């Protein structure tokens with residue numbers, strides 16, 4: 433499939449506590465089932481003291497989201513859209529917006 437979410441995509445969260453918020457994808461796991469979005473799905477985590485933080489304490493971290501809970505935001509439409517896979521003349525496959533056809537990958 434050529435329509436998957438990739439690192440650095442802008443995505444919107446479609447369910448859960450951060451529904452409707454969008455951010456940049458920082459990480460997609462190898463199985464392509466989970467991802468981390470910058471600044472979203474924040475959870476508090478207890479941290480043990482270490483060299484950087486001698487006291488330890490509670491820190492905020494971005495928890496992974498299920499990839500099925502996000503949609504890519506088209507830079508042109510500005511909305512979450514379904515992606516289509518498009519074959520270019522040079523044989524390269526790129527992802528494009530299902531609505532306006534904007535390419536999301538470099539040709």
Ligand SMILES: [Zn+2]
Nearest residue numbers: 506509529532
């Ligand atoms: Zn679009």
